[in-house]
Amino acid sequence: MTAFAQPTPTLNPSPKDGGMAELAQAFWEQALRWQTEGAKHVSESFEIELGQTPRDLIWTLNKAALYRYRPSRPASARHATPILLVYALINRPTIFDLRPGQSFVEFLRDAGFDVYLLDWGIPGPEDNDISLWEYTFEYLPRAVRKVLGASGAGKINMLGYCQGGLMALAYAAMFSEAPLRNLVVLTTPVDFSKTENDIFAVWLDKRYFDVDKLMDTLKCMPEGLILHGSKMLKPVENYLTTYKVLNDKMGSADAVQAWQALNRWTHEGQDLPGQVFRDWVKDLIWDNKLARGEVTWKGRAASLKNITVPVLNVLAEKDHIVPFANAASLKDLVGSADVRTEVIAGGHVGIMGGRAAKTRLWPAIVKWLEERSL
Amino acid sequence: MQGIWLDGWSKMLGEGVQTPEYGKMMGQWMETWMSTGGSVRQQLEQTTEQYLEQMSLPSRKELSSVAKRITNLEMKLDDLDAKMDQVVAYIGAMSQAMQASLSTPANTSAPAAPSDRSAEKKRKPRAKK
Numbered sequence: 133m134t135a136f137a138q139p140t141p142t143l144n145p146s147p148k149d150g151g152m153a154e155l156a157q158a159f160w161e162q163a164l165r166w167q168t169e170g171a172k173h174v175s176e177s178f179e180i181e182l183g184q185t186p187r188d189l190i191w192t193l194n195k196a197a198l199y200r201y202r203p204s205r206p207a208s209a210r211h212a213t214p215i216l217l218v219y220a221l222i223n224r225p226t227i228f229d230l231r232p233g234q235s236f237v238e239f240l241r242d243a244g245f246d247v248y249l250l251d252w253g254i255p256g257p258e259d260n261d262i263s264l265w266e267y268t269f270e271y272l273p274r275a276v277r278k279v280l281g282a283s284g285a286g287k288i289n290m291l292g293y294c295q296g297g298l299m300a301l302a303y304a305a306m307f308s309e310a311p312l313r314n315l316v317v318l319t320t321p322v323d324f325s326k327t328e329n330d331i332f333a334v335w336l337d338k339r340y341f342d343v344d345k346l347m348d349t350l351k352c353m354p355e356g357l358i359l360h361g362s363k364m365l366k367p368v369e370n371y372l373t374t375y376k377v378l379n380d381k382m383g384s385a386d387a388v389q390a391w392q393a394l395n396r397w398t399h400e401g402q403d404l405p406g407q408v409f410r411d412w413v414k415d416l417i418w419d420n421k422l423a424r425g426e427v428t429w430k431g432r433a434a435s436l437k438n439i440t441v442p443v444l445n446v447l448a449e450k451d452h453i454v455p456f457a458n459a460a461s462l463k464d465l466v467g468s469a470d471v472r473t474e475v476i477a478g479g480h481v482g483i484m485g486g487r488a489a490k491t492r493l494w495p496a497i498v499k500w501l502e503e504r505s506l
Numbered sequence: 507m508q509g510i511w512l513d514g515w516s517k518m519l520g521e522g523v524q525t526p527e528y529g530k531m532m533g534q535w536m537e538t539w540m541s542t543g544g545s546v547r548q549q550l551e552q553t554t555e556q557y558l559e560q561m562s563l564p565s566r567k568e569l570s571s572v573a574k575r576i577t578n579l580e581m582k583l584d585d586l587d588a589k590m591d592q593v594v595a596y597i598g599a600m601s602q603a604m605q606a607s608l609s610t611p612a613n614t615s616a617p618a619a620p621s622d623r624s625a626e627k628k629r630k631p632r633a634k635k
Contacts, residue, residue, distance in 0.1 A: 193577070193580050193581065193584060194577040194580060256573070257566055257570055258569065258570035258571075258573035258574060259573075260570075261574070270581065274581075274584050274588075277588060277591075281591065329524075331523060331524050334524060334525070334526055334528070334529040335523075335528075335529050335532055336529075337526070337529050337530075337533070339530075339533075340529055340530045340532070340533025340534065341529075341532075341533045341536070342533075342536075342537070342540075345537075345540055345544075346536060346540065349540050349544035349547065349548070364523055365523070366516070366520060367516075367519045367520070367523065368512055368515045368516035368519055368520070369516060372512060372515075373512055373516070376512065
């Protein structure tokens, strides 16, 4: 068990006399405390169990798996339309279900939703040729069919997060007959022509970045490169400030555990199949194909104008991964008359996994869905 | 003091990594790495494959190929499963429709069906003696 100390002096000591001796003493006390407690909290974070909400496996394809969470309400008290959660191929979908009390899945379930999760799984070297569009147009429709079969519903709500949001959009754009009632996308890039504050557009500039050569060499995008690439978007915050945040939380057991769960999730990455990375860079970042209606699969084209169901587009106010203008363009690209853009205070990950999520993002989604899922 | 220090570094480094010069530097670094480390890696892969072939052992490439075939089979099974669902749904709907038609009472406004006896008469005209 973790021993939690009482709140101790802040990291910004202000000795009354301003003497260097007191300042040095305070610094060393904090350093010692960090060494004994902070480091322990960091190492313990990798032992925290994520994704504890009870669930059943109902379908698999290759590494992908579809789970149904056991409901906490009787069928008569549940919403008729189930919800399918779709996360990115980068990192694990446990961001939806970090730990009890810090779980979006739990929140949805307790609000009366029949919750399903599509976990893409951890790809191996044999999956390096699978394209982003194969996952989207071959795997996702099959999962949707299984959700319909398991729930007995005629339509579903789909919620996609980050890259999963883009896949959900592409799916709805490709299949105008898709059995969707509502579509929710969180921090989802869609219009890559809007490059303002887009660091990836700078790093992956086709003048300097040879994606084919890199993928021919590496075969996949290794999780280490993804992790440190993401951290380098905000190097000080991700390599230093995060530990200061932990230090500041060390008086509260719950706050430390919340930090630990998020830290574990951040470091629980997975390799990205090489073809998916090629598609992401070439089809989206360079050619902006989804927004331009140029993504095709088996002779069909995906047009965002085909999306006529209600859409909730959630943006994070301080998103450093998906540029604001890129994600906000969605309202002008889809064919739906009911599009709501909601800006939530927080960062790309924090809006879903942070401690404020249960008072900001999650209730906003549930309220929007409840009005449209009866 | 620490907060100011971190904010200052954050601003400076955050702006630094957004510059085209940084993107260019990354690209050049990657190019150098691929030209050196990448080619060594490829040679090592080739050598390993040759060794495995001589030992009559499957290479990673061959195992990947088998895995892909299994996934293709899974997809075909999934397609069959979807078709089976359609057939079962169709049979269920047909069965319900048949049961509904059987349980519906005879429509009295319709012309009366000829009785078995009259039908028999029509089918078998009386033979002349």
